[in-house]
Amino acid sequence: MHSLHSPHSLQFTAESSSNGMHERDFTVGDVPGVLWSPASGTDRAPLVLMGHGGGAHKKHPSMLGRAQRLVTGCGFHVAVIDAPGHGDRPRSAQDEQAVAELRTAQAAGEPERPIVVPYNARLAEIAVPEWQATLDALQELPEIGADGPVGYAGIAMGTAIGVPLVAAEPRITAAVFGLMWPDALVEAAKRITVPVEFAMQWDDERIPRDACLALFDAFASKEKTLHANAGKHFDYPRFVEADSAARFLARHLGEAVTSAA
Amino acid sequence: MHSLHSPHSLQFTAESSSNGMHERDFTVGDVPGVLWSPASGTDRAPLVLMGHGGGAHKKHPSMLGRAQRLVTGCGFHVAVIDAPGHGDRPRSAQDEQAVAELRTAQAAGEPERPIVVPYNARLAEIAVPEWQATLDALQELPEIGADGPVGYAGIAMGTAIGVPLVAAEPRITAAVFGLMWPDALVEAAKRITVPVEFAMQWDDERIPRDACLALFDAFASKEKTLHANAGKHFDYPRFVEADSAARFLARHLGEAVTSAA
Numbered sequence: 001m002h003s004l005h006s007p008h009s010l011q012f013t014a015e016s017s018s019n020g021m022h023e024r025d026f027t028v029g030d031v032p033g034v035l036w037s038p039a040s041g042t043d044r045a046p047l048v049l050m051g052h053g054g055g056a057h058k059k060h061p062s063m064l065g066r067a068q069r070l071v072t073g074c075g076f077h078v079a080v081i082d083a084p085g086h087g088d089r090p091r092s093a094q095d096e097q098a099v100a101e102l103r104t105a106q107a108a109g110e111p112e113r114p115i116v117v118p119y120n121a122r123l124a125e126i127a128v129p130e131w132q133a134t135l136d137a138l139q140e141l142p143e144i145g146a147d148g149p150v151g152y153a154g155i156a157m158g159t160a161i162g163v164p165l166v167a168a169e170p171r172i173t174a175a176v177f178g179l180m181w182p183d184a185l186v187e188a189a190k191r192i193t194v195p196v197e198f199a200m201q202w203d204d205e206r207i208p209r210d211a212c213l214a215l216f217d218a219f220a221s222k223e224k225t226l227h228a229n230a231g232k233h234f235d236y237p238r239f240v241e242a243d244s245a246a247r248f249l250a251r252h253l254g255e256a257v258t259s260a261a
Numbered sequence: 262m263h264s265l266h267s268p269h270s271l272q273f274t275a276e277s278s279s280n281g282m283h284e285r286d287f288t289v290g291d292v293p294g295v296l297w298s299p300a301s302g303t304d305r306a307p308l309v310l311m312g313h314g315g316g317a318h319k320k321h322p323s324m325l326g327r328a329q330r331l332v333t334g335c336g337f338h339v340a341v342i343d344a345p346g347h348g349d350r351p352r353s354a355q356d357e358q359a360v361a362e363l364r365t366a367q368a369a370g371e372p373e374r375p376i377v378v379p380y381n382a383r384l385a386e387i388a389v390p391e392w393q394a395t396l397d398a399l400q401e402l403p404e405i406g407a408d409g410p411v412g413y414a415g416i417a418m419g420t421a422i423g424v425p426l427v428a429a430e431p432r433i434t435a436a437v438f439g440l441m442w443p444d445a446l447v448e449a450a451k452r453i454t455v456p457v458e459f460a461m462q463w464d465d466e467r468i469p470r471d472a473c474l475a476l477f478d479a480f481a482s483k484e485k486t487l488h489a490n491a492g493k494h495f496d497y498p499r500f501v502e503a504d505s506a507a508r509f510l511a512r513h514l515g516e517a518v519t520s521a522a
Contacts, residue, residue: 225490226487230482230485247504
């Protein structure tokens, strides 16, 4: 699905509405994405870019659930793009190899870090300019605008891509991260000064406690908050943290949360 | 102001209403307290016990602000009693000595821990049975009842008293703590199994980071969350954390938050 247009122009390919959200599928060049907006319409509102997790895609239930809070709860726009090799995008031979190695390691109970860290770092190198081109294109829409507030939210692979993105992109002024090894991210984290909310699992069997604390410590942000929840990696309390992230973004992007639920 | 009644009977001494809160001053034996309840009236609602900080008192603005969230936001009752030597209570010679030593240390820029930890541990020994007698008396009120949900919230000295209280008191089923050294509290924390939300300051100049993490780690609770905020001791983001505490208590005491503000 190669676009005939400039890589920076946004093409809407489908639209629908449900549960108070207007959903528009789009492409920017070869990259497919989705833009959720308040169905009630809006003059101009902040935009939140969301990064999905490894093996997921732009319309994964965790993306939909978080978007619902931000769109109907805060009146924001939310955009998600498929990461390289994810969702509607083709997988390269390198992608296939990384996924196969990861499955082998998981099946054998071996550490994932040696595979996930370089795999996600490679995806981030591709994804950061894609996100920047997507943001360029989204800001041409009158309901978003070139000077409106922009936030970012993404855990796990969404953090592996998001940390270098936020470090590189001054238009993003608040970010939610978590659940990722620091190895490839500490240097970028040291360049981030915007408010950050960071989640970790206190008893994470994959990412050691000290590694989580080290990544949180690395952010240069004057305003940053760590949320450490008891439990293992998949005990992450998704709903509580998604609610908290929505309130954090609402505070920093300058709109009131209109619904606590 | 010695009571003529049994130390376990509750005497209301004054009442007023403002901002949607009905305020009743009370005594239980020699201990003065305040009970805030929804002005709209209520059949029966959860009760939150709140512990004030060192040098403060039962109607300190931080207590009033937190009570407002819980009473008008969640429909709860909130009770605070003056800690020994605080508010309307007489100071003993030992209290006077501890306060004088603390002021000397603060003026000289010397560590507060060697004074605060044993001072607060001594107050906790007195305050825990006072809180238990107060809870006995409050549960005789029909709008609270003997089997209703009970929570606790208190940081700093409110944690020094609250951790041994919650460890000793099975009627308390959720607790908010923070900003205190672990020294006198770790053994009691290990006996606490109810959900806990714990706040620390990441760059606290008084309480070392490792000490904060050690106290959080000590709680035996299966469900516990650490909130670590960037900044020094007095940079603690009171309003954000008070909002979060109200939502935490609303989740665990079984009522819906009716207002996010």
